[in-house]
Amino acid sequence: MDVPFLDLGAQYESIKDEVHEAMESVLENTSFALGPAVEEFEANYASYCQTDHCVGVSSGTAALHVALHALGIGEGDEVITTPHTFVSTVWAISYVGATPVFADIDPGTYTIDPEAVEAAVTEKTEAIVPVHLYGQPADMDPILNIADEHDLFVVEDAAQAHGAEYKGQRAGSIGDIGCFSFYPGKNLGAYGEAGAVVTDDAPLAEKMAELRDHAQPEKYVHNDLGYNYRMDGLQGAVLNVKLRHLDDWTDARRRVAQRYEEELSPVGGVETPHEASYAKHVYHLYELQMASEEERNALQDDLDDSNVSTGLHYPTPIHLQEAYDHLGYEVGDFLETERAASRNLSLPMYPEMTDEMISYVSDKIKQKISAHANT
16 A cells, blocks of 8 residues: 555545636636635635634745734844744744744644743843644743733744634634645645735734735835735635635544554554644644654654655754854754654645555554564
């Protein structure tokens, strides 16, 4: 059996008639940059996220960038985030001229540790960017308390957390601004690049809508440094279709995660993901943690030999990337992040996985771990 890491083709087959109809509408009205399909998606996604406003942009990176810009964060400011994330989280901080300051993760959830956030606050801190990693929200209440105490903004990086919940609140609706990516492999993925910001703050929403379109409050009037970050109409059309199916796909992902848990949690030498008591995890990724980097790498090689595709997210933490050498961090500064980076293995995870596929992956893991234990 071949088990891909992700199968976008299977998803497309299930919705292609709806997608073709929606895309044809855009082709006929020629609204290729922003336009009615994007406006419809913005209204639908704001409602889905339990927020008042949504602004469609060209990527998740763009979403984070316009959010920080709209909040007035810039040179001389510090922004606290996690080093265990995709680099776009930190790019956005650098793009506005601020300094990223890292705080380690909670080993149970892989999301930013509020106690580490508190320890990282200085008089230069202006914002916190918690990342709802792998589809599980960060522990937001203590983060919001820290923000209130120090008068800080909170920008949620919810790029992997479409539909995830923190104590019943949708990810992205909890801080000042929520930022989403709709990269094709995401739980809610476009057929190309796209992203969005959500907020309850009308002036912020208006500011971000201007920034994404060359900072134009009206045509050919530019009051700020703006960007060409518009969502295109075809992506809006696709996302409108896929949003209708998102909750069903989330339920299917959670079913896959539950089956993995039943199969793999009794296996020695393997840590399965932990869903926090406050969270509804949407399992963008399903992470195993092995006892060592060597065991992780050996298992990945063995699974590859068995035609099971896996992934590594994220093997080099941001504080150890060459692009951020100038911050002065070293190996050992964020032990939980470094542990996760060296020991985590991402298993195949998508709504269309069958019980047979889950059992095949799980059986191969059990066989490989047993074989290695006996050598």
